[in-house]
Amino acid sequence: MFAALMVAATLALPQDRTAPPAPVPGSDPIVRLEDVVVDARRLEDAAREFVDEVADPVRRRGMARWHRGVCVGVANLKPETAQYLIDRVSDVARGIGLASSEPPCHPTILIVATTDANAFTEQFIAMRPRLFRPGGSGMDQGGAALERFRTSDAPVRWWNVSQPTDADTGEAAVRMPGNPAPFTRVRGPSRLTSPYRQDLKRTFVIVDVDRLGEVNLGQLGDYIAMVALAQIDPEADTSRFETVLNVFETPSSVPGLSGWDQAYLDGLYGASWYRINQNSQVRAISDNIARECRGARAAEPDEAE
Numbered sequence: 001m002f003a004a005l006m007v008a009a010t011l012a013l014p015q016d017r018t019a020p021p022a023p024v025p026g027s028d029p030i031v032r033l034e035d036v037v038v039d040a041r042r043l044e045d046a047a048r049e050f051v052d053e054v055a056d057p058v059r060r061r062g063m064a065r066w067h068r069g070v071c072v073g074v075a076n077l078k079p080e081t082a083q084y085l086i087d088r089v090s091d092v093a094r095g096i097g098l099a100s101s102e103p104p105c106h107p108t109i110l111i112v113a114t115t116d117a118n119a120f121t122e123q124f125i126a127m128r129p130r131l132f133r134p135g136g137s138g139m140d141q142g143g144a145a146l147e148r149f150r151t152s153d154a155p156v157r158w159w160n161v162s163q164p165t166d167a168d169t170g171e172a173a174v175r176m177p178g179n180p181a182p183f184t185r186v187r188g189p190s191r192l193t194s195p196y197r198q199d200l201k202r203t204f205v206i207v208d209v210d211r212l213g214e215v216n217l218g219q220l221g222d223y224i225a226m227v228a229l230a231q232i233d234p235e236a237d238t239s240r241f242e243t244v245l246n247v248f249e250t251p252s253s254v255p256g257l258s259g260w261d262q263a264y265l266d267g268l269y270g271a272s273w274y275r276i277n278q279n280s281q282v283r284a285i286s287d288n289i290a291r292e293c294r295g296a297r298a299a300e301p302d303e304a305e
Helices: 040-054 079-095 117-127 143-151 217-229 259-270 278-299
Strands: 069-075 099-101 109-114 156-166 196-208
Touching: 040 259, 040 278, 069 079, 069 217, 079 099, 079 109, 079 217, 079 259, 109 117, 109 217, 117 143, 117 196, 143 156, 156 217, 196 217, 217 259, 259 278
Parallel strands: 069 099, 069 109, 109 196
Antiparallel strands: 156 196
């Protein structure tokens, strides 16, 4: 449907990994996961700070995630480059317990490369506005956020659409334009859990190939995996943390998904889905990060003989 908008692009990036992360001279100390796991209080505080900073759920909704699986599609890249990105994002998805279908499945995560991201994004939104703002309450970040997405100067921009979903029926728990109001079963009240879950329904990732700089294909694949599998704030200040979200600022210091990134995704997909609100979800994910990190630390063999 939007094939006419595609602009041929060749993404020629080295696939080798860069050196391990190193502090940027003159910057604040980077918080590394392995440095805080030995201090339970510091780990819990740092995990909460990281989750608070990067999470970007729709206002008044909990954090959304993919329900069962994803299908990754890539447009405007050479087949071998496209396949690499598909494989990498799919591998990360499988690592957090999701199924991953191979094309020609209908993409739920669509990655589009272009040499003029603003012009492409503007035309894409204009042609299919309902893909970006479906009209149901709590399904997207709103008009102001869409405008920031349209005019962004970032090398990679993304847009998530989520859906409040009835846990029993799997149907939308919000009214969609042109459809009758959904029927939802009334359950007993709870202060801790909700009868609804927040499902990610589709994610668009637009890559401006002229702005990638020194970022290689491996780093790009990990970055896209992070922003496609969770609702990540594009304006988050992650300079204090060792995370792939810093790759465009310091590409030589960020080889790919970090311990924080993997712990965040594990925590998001390992926490209870039906937390009643965002704050309880943040606590649950932070606790899950801390618990998994302490468990991993305890499982490591003693270096001292």
